[in-house]
Amino acid sequence: MKIPFLNSGKSEQAIDPVCRMSVDTGNPVGGASTHAGQVYYFCGPGCRVAFEKDPEGYLSGEKSIEM
Numbered sequence: 001m002k003i004p005f006l007n008s009g010k011s012e013q014a015i016d017p018v019c020r021m022s023v024d025t026g027n028p029v030g031g032a033s034t035h036a037g038q039v040y041y042f043c044g045p046g047c048r049v050a051f052e053k054d055p056e057g058y059l060s061g062e063k064s065i066e067m
């Protein structure tokens, strides 16, 4: 599998609010979701789905993903 790596200097990392992994905001594997005016990025589709079900739960730290 080819992983594109564009070192344009615009690559930034964000923290997946569900599993706390760092995600490349330029190419988020799980996509992005906007909540309360803030954009969140996800390491995988599963994290995005979980977050969209209960964004407040993950943002408050009450919930975390069960591995």
Ligand SMILES: [Zn+2]
Residues within 6 Å of the ligand: 016, 018, 019, 020, 021, 042, 043, 044, 047
């Ligand atoms: Zn994740």
